[in-house]
Amino acid sequence: MNNYYFIILSIVFILYIIHNIRRNDFTIKESFFWTIGCFVMMILSIFPKSIDFLAKKIGVSYPPSLLFVICIIYLLYICFKCSKRIAINEEKIVALTQEVAILKEQANEKEKRK
Amino acid sequence: MSKDKIMIVIPAYNEEENIKKVLDELKKDFKEADILVINDSSKDNTKNVVENENVKCITLPYNLKYARAVQTGIKYAYYHDYDYVIQFDADGQHIASEAKKLLKTMKENNDDIVIGSRYLNDLGYPCPFFRRVGTKFFELLIRLFCHKKIADPLSGFQCLNKDVMCRYSKVFGYPEYPDANLIIEMLIEGYKIEEVPVKMRLRENGESMHGGIIKPIKYMIEMFYTIIIIMIKNIGVKKVKKHE
Numbered sequence: 001m002n003n004y005y006f007i008i009l010s011i012v013f014i015l016y017i018i019h020n021i022r023r024n025d026f027t028i029k030e031s032f033f034w035t036i037g038c039f040v041m042m043i044l045s046i047f048p049k050s051i052d053f054l055a056k057k058i059g060v061s062y063p064p065s066l067l068f069v070i071c072i073i074y075l076l077y078i079c080f081k082c083s084k085r086i087a088i089n090e091e092k093i094v095a096l097t098q099e100v101a102i103l104k105e106q107a108n109e110k111e112k113r114k
Numbered sequence: 115m116s117k118d119k120i121m122i123v124i125p126a127y128n129e130e131e132n133i134k135k136v137l138d139e140l141k142k143d144f145k146e147a148d149i150l151v152i153n154d155s156s157k158d159n160t161k162n163v164v165e166n167e168n169v170k171c172i173t174l175p176y177n178l179k180y181a182r183a184v185q186t187g188i189k190y191a192y193y194h195d196y197d198y199v200i201q202f203d204a205d206g207q208h209i210a211s212e213a214k215k216l217l218k219t220m221k222e223n224n225d226d227i228v229i230g231s232r233y234l235n236d237l238g239y240p241c242p243f244f245r246r247v248g249t250k251f252f253e254l255l256i257r258l259f260c261h262k263k264i265a266d267p268l269s270g271f272q273c274l275n276k277d278v279m280c281r282y283s284k285v286f287g288y289p290e291y292p293d294a295n296l297i298i299e300m301l302i303e304g305y306k307i308e309e310v311p312v313k314m315r316l317r318e319n320g321e322s323m324h325g326g327i328i329k330p331i332k333y334m335i336e337m338f339y340t341i342i343i344i345m346i347k348n349i350g351v352k353k354v355k356k357h358e
Binding site for chain 2: 087091094097099100102104105
């Protein structure tokens with residue numbers, strides 16, 4: 001019965017992602033990994049035995065711990081991706097700020113010469 | 115032969131008390147150079163003081179901190195086809211007549227970077243114990259990794275040529291503290307760096323960016339980490355100026 005809650009939860013989350021994209025609060029590109037995560041959650045809720053099967057294959061004695069490991073690695077990956085993007089964006093903002101400041105000085109100089 | 119275009123870049127953050135004296139000294143002792151002040155979004159009256167002095171002034175829209183302010187000046191000089199840039203502090207530590215020494219050495223030896231050093235010869239600059247330890251530590255790292263003695267890798271008093279201006283203008287992720295890390299990177303890339311002993315004054319007013327206890331510790335850790343990453347990143351890199 002508990003599985004139904006997770007199926008509903010993943011559907012709600014997918015709908016929330018689509019809602020944000022429709023409102024232009026999120027991009028399709030960025031939504032990709034979150035949507036994939038929701039689908040994986042949905043599949044695992046529909047076929048709960050799949051995680052037992054996977055744990056047995058890998059040799060993990062307690063299947064729920066495998067689920068946690070997969071979740072943590074996935075979230076760390078998304079976190080690193082975000083951190084990387086922030087660093088790049090920061091660089092771009094600084095470069096733009098410098099260009100704007102230089103252009104402003106040039107415009108002021110021209111104004112003074114007039 | 116056409117005359118060399120020289121620009122003195124002065125990053126200034128809340129330096130209303132010192133900047134006028136610095137500009138007056140430069141105008142008197144280094145007439146041939148153009149002066150550019152980068153007002154790093156100062157909260158005090160720095161902007162008005164500089165504008166009244168009739169020198170070029172770039173005001174940044176928000177505080178980019180020392181290194182990025184310097185880089186803005188270097189970009190400006192590069193875009194406007196200057197031959198040499200001299201980084202000069204706004205707190206009155208650097209002496210205008212000593213800047214000429216840097217330029218002279220650069221022209222004579224055809225260097226890429228000339229650093230004004232407080233510790234190359236003992237010219238009487240007082241140095242707190244921890245700063246001395248830090249300087250020695252980074253000097254040792256540079257000697258270890260690049261086989262070159264740089265006695266004052268923390269000095270911001272530097273003269274750069276056009277090649278370096280180009281390199282600094284285009285660098286991705288210009289470091290927050292462009293000290294030993296940048297020197298090591300430039301040495302690895304094959305740039306010629308020289309040191310000249312210079313006199314410096316002690317800071318008169320305002321607060322140093324390396325003040326307090328936490329900041330220097332954070333600085334040391336960050337710098338050490340950056341140098342290690344640079345060394346790993348450059349394994350197998352040949353000494354060739356990259357932009358050529």
